[in-house]
Amino acid sequence: MVWEVKRNEMPSAMQKVQLVMDKRTSGMNESLEMLKCNEKLSSSPGYLSCDEHMELDDLPELQAVQIDSAPPAIFHLSTDVSHQEYSRPSWSQRTSNISESAYACDSGVNWLTELANIATSPQSPLMQCSFYNRSSPVHIIATSKSLHSYARPPPVSSRSEHEPTFSRHHWKEMTSARHERQASSESESGIFCVSSLSDDDDLGWCHSWPSTQWHCFLKGTRLRFHKGHNKEWKNVEDFASPKGCENEDIAMDSYRGYGSDGLKLISHEESVSFGQSVLKLTFDPGTVVDGLLTAECRLDHPFYVKNKGWSSFYPSLTVVQHGIPCYEMHLGDICLPPGHPDAINFDDSGVFDTFKSYDFTPMDSSAVYVLSSMARQRRASLSGGGASSPELEKTEYNKDCVSVSSSQLPSNTLCSKAVKSHSSGTSNTVSATSPSKCKRPMNAFMLFAKKYRVEYTQMYPGKDNRAISVILGDRWKKMKNEERRMYTLEAKALAEEQKRLNPDCWKRKRTNSGSQQH
DNA sequence: GAGAATGAAAC
DNA sequence: GTTTCATTCTC
Numbered sequence: 001m002v003w004e005v006k007r008n009e010m011p012s013a014m015q016k017v018q019l020v021m022d023k024r025t026s027g028m029n030e031s032l033e034m035l036k037c038n039e040k041l042s043s044s045p046g047y048l049s050c051d052e053h054m055e056l057d058d059l060p061e062l063q064a065v066q067i068d069s070a071p072p073a074i075f076h077l078s079t080d081v082s083h084q085e086y087s088r089p090s091w092s093q094r095t096s097n098i099s100e101s102a103y104a105c106d107s108g109v110n111w112l113t114e115l116a117n118i119a120t121s122p123q124s125p126l127m128q129c130s131f132y133n134r135s136s137p138v139h140i141i142a143t144s145k146s147l148h149s150y151a152r153p154p155p156v157s158s159r160s161e162h163e164p165t166f167s168r169h170h171w172k173e174m175t176s177a178r179h180e181r182q183a184s185s186e187s188e189s190g191i192f193c194v195s196s197l198s199d200d201d202d203l204g205w206c207h208s209w210p211s212t213q214w215h216c217f218l219k220g221t222r223l224r225f226h227k228g229h230n231k232e233w234k235n236v237e238d239f240a241s242p243k244g245c246e247n248e249d250i251a252m253d254s255y256r257g258y259g260s261d262g263l264k265l266i267s268h269e270e271s272v273s274f275g276q277s278v279l280k281l282t283f284d285p286g287t288v289v290d291g292l293l294t295a296e297c298r299l300d301h302p303f304y305v306k307n308k309g310w311s312s313f314y315p316s317l318t319v320v321q322h323g324i325p326c327y328e329m330h331l332g333d334i335c336l337p338p339g340h341p342d343a344i345n346f347d348d349s350g351v352f353d354t355f356k357s358y359d360f361t362p363m364d365s366s367a368v369y370v371l372s373s374m375a376r377q378r379r380a381s382l383s384g385g386g387a388s389s390p391e392l393e394k395t396e397y398n399k400d401c402v403s404v405s406s407s408q409l410p411s412n413t414l415c416s417k418a419v420k421s422h423s424s425g426t427s428n429t430v431s432a433t434s435p436s437k438c439k440r441p442m443n444a445f446m447l448f449a450k451k452y453r454v455e456y457t458q459m460y461p462g463k464d465n466r467a468i469s470v471i472l473g474d475r476w477k478k479m480k481n482e483e484r485r486m487y488t489l490e491a492k493a494l495a496e497e498q499k500r501l502n503p504d505c506w507k508r509k510r511t512n513s514g515s516q517q518h
Numbered sequence: 519g520a521g522a523a524t525g526a527a528a529c
Numbered sequence: 530g531t532t533t534c535a536t537t538c539t540c
Contacts, residue, residue, distance in 0.1 A: 445523070446525080449523065453537055453538085457537090463539095464538085464540070465522075469536095470522060491526090506528060
């Protein structure tokens with residue numbers, strides 16, 4: 001098999017993705033091994049927790065990767081590809097999916113343009129941000145002129161500003177990673193990307209991969225390949241000679257070479273890889289020859305699904321992290337590669353609307369602010385109108401959400417939540433169609449309950465939903481903080497986002513006399 | 519529409 | 530301290 005990586009065709013900001021190529025014949029054994037491992041997930045409800053790598057300060061690790069303008073990228077991969085079957089209940093919720101961040105700060109123009117191009121592309125997820133620093137959803141610090149500015153290493157002053165936010169462990173990775181320094185010293189284009197997907201032993205491949213920077217500056221992510229029976233992560237050079245992939249996501253690009261009609265999702269599970277909660281996905285490219293593709297990605301990783309639009313397994317996480325309203329991913333979804341006609345033509349994914357919907361300020365000093373501004377400008381130009389005010393944006397945002405959410409967005413995105421009709425009936429407050437109408441974001445338990453109510457309902461057929469609630473509550477109480485953390489983080493992120501968009505969202509509705517209604 | 523859970527925020 | 534309301538779905 002040959003994966004040809006083309007450049008600049010469709011810049012796409014992607015997250016950390018691992019592509020795991022196994023031999024089909026050995027897939028079962030590996031699957032069993034992984035399942036065995038997953039059953040010990042520290043934060044899986046019902047399982048013992050493991051605190052070692054889930055401390056509160058267990059923030060993403062910082063790594064730098066080498067920059068290299070390498071020759072053409074053709075990935076030669078084995079045609080024998082295995083897959084991992086997944087069938088057990090997904091009691092494998094991970095808690096600490098604190099995202100990586102790439103820190104950069106540069107006021108250059110080119111990178112803004114490029115960023116805008118990426119952002120306004122219909123297939124362009126936003127750069128990631130972190131839960132623990134929501135005031136700046138995305139931090140990009142750049143110094144090297146040889147890179148896209150948002151891929152450049154942070155200046156000392158800027159980095160020190162962020163330094164305290166990283167854990168000791170986090171920075172230990174950085175200081176212990178001599179490769180980082182090499183990359184940084186050998187070339188101005190050394191990249192400091194934040195990642196928790198690797199450990200010390202894992203640095204080698206990263207730096208020996210010439211095109212890693214491309215992934216890092218976009219999403220603080222990298223690809224890793226795993227070939228054949230050997231579970232050892234291989235240097236990507238073992239498989240290919242990547243070249244010139246600075247502006248395109250290899251993961252998505254791999255779709256192109258791997259399944260021209262997209263990759264059909266056939267299984268998924270949450271797992272832990274290198275200390276981070278990840279999704280293990282198995283795709284079917286649709287051809288027997290190609291075999292199955294197993295990939296790993298973050299929980300909030302967005303995928304572009306045929307006839308559906310942007311989707312993820314955690315739409316609420318994705319919308320908070322990347323500002324991309326998503327459907328929920330389901331088995332059978334066909335993920336489309338960049339440049340795919342169906343993906344290009346299906347340009348109502350809401351991504352662009354999302355950009356315009358966020359009222360970022362320059363204080364955010366983030367790419368998101370840039371994207372937001374540019375999206376507004378583009379929207380203004382498209383509509384033939386002038387500049388739009390934040391209030392107008394908000395109004396339009398909600399208005400658009402009505403139309404979008406009713407037909408497209410999942411129920412658990414901020415957008416759809418904010419406008420979903422509240423049928424309390426007697427309320428004399430704003431109507432359901434009012435722009436200021438919003439719903440409270442779900443708290444941690446609600447997120448948990450929503451995710452597992454169906455599962456429990458199936459587990460206890462015939463049980464009344466109220467009984468399911470009792471069970472869920474019982475389970476919740478028995479869960480350790482570690483296990484709850486993911487939901488807590490998500491709830492906090494949602495609340496923060498909602499507070500920013502609708503500060504009055506929590507206002508209690510009152511009758512005219514002041515008595516509270518229900 | 520009540521109710522069953524938990525939790526955040528407004529009272 | 531109390532109340533409301535987020536989700537879900539059966540009764």
